[in-house]
Amino acid sequence: MIDAVRRSYASIRANAPPEAPVVLLRIGEDQTGVASGTGIEPGQVLMLEMGASRTSTDCFKHRPPSPLEIENAIMVVEDEVARARGAALEGATLYSTDERVNDMARMAGCPDALVSTLTIEQVEGLFNQLAARAEGRPSSQVRIPDDPRFAATLLILREFMHHLHFGSIQVLRHAAFTTAVNPPEKGGAREPGG
Template identity: 40%
Template structure:
């Protein structure tokens, strides 16, 4: 997908989420796709500010992970590279914006973290960090089945991107909407 097509998709996601909210205020929409990550922020009915990051579940898994599950060193390197890319987004984001997504991969993480399935799910940073710790345990040698997470590098990359995004950009939670 070209950046211009992804840009259109990102703005569409933003508008669909904004229209589902009664009083959206300042919102940021995170769109995690296979090859790119999109961020759209805004308030009111005006067009959002957007940024596209050179990340994505499949792209990051392909570029950073050679082993399944990822090895410790390659995971540490992936964390550094994802952090660097995410820090670029910090200039775009307004203070006190609420974070939203309608991505199936983010929903999957919330479900694995123990958030009950519903049309409106709230994954807080602490719960997401516990899920990330389960992935870290698998990388340290714990069986994935013991931790209850998929042995899938796309999942690992998505969780890594979400964790670094929330952690470094100071989002205390992410609201996940269904049906967008």
């Protein structure tokens, strides 16, 4: 996993503006990788003990997860996200190359492009659908999949963005690695002092 995180960081870094701080969030099945820096090599790589399968297996006993299970998962994820505070460089742009995050961007209404900007408000909108399903809203009224790993990925993304003060995330499809990365829209960088 750590090699995949380093490769993804290098691909993003090769297309990012020189010396612009970037943070890569890579949500795996058992771990989540965070790489950050301003150079070709990341200044920091951190592996967090949470992932789509691990978090869903450890925290969600029902399908869909109950409201209490979601609250407990939030506490577990918050503790791991806190370990990444030092990797969240001020003024950095947050990136992801994850397929599930790409799916979330499309569900939130982002264009099906090589690079999409998914805002924290859009992530909150998706999370509200997860919470509504947990409260008993019929699946026919919710646009997100009834998949525990999707729910865990959404929860990890939401908590990471919220607690590390990212207003948006640049979501790259695999093909975008060889295409110039578009600069983030306003609000895409980590807020100073956040």
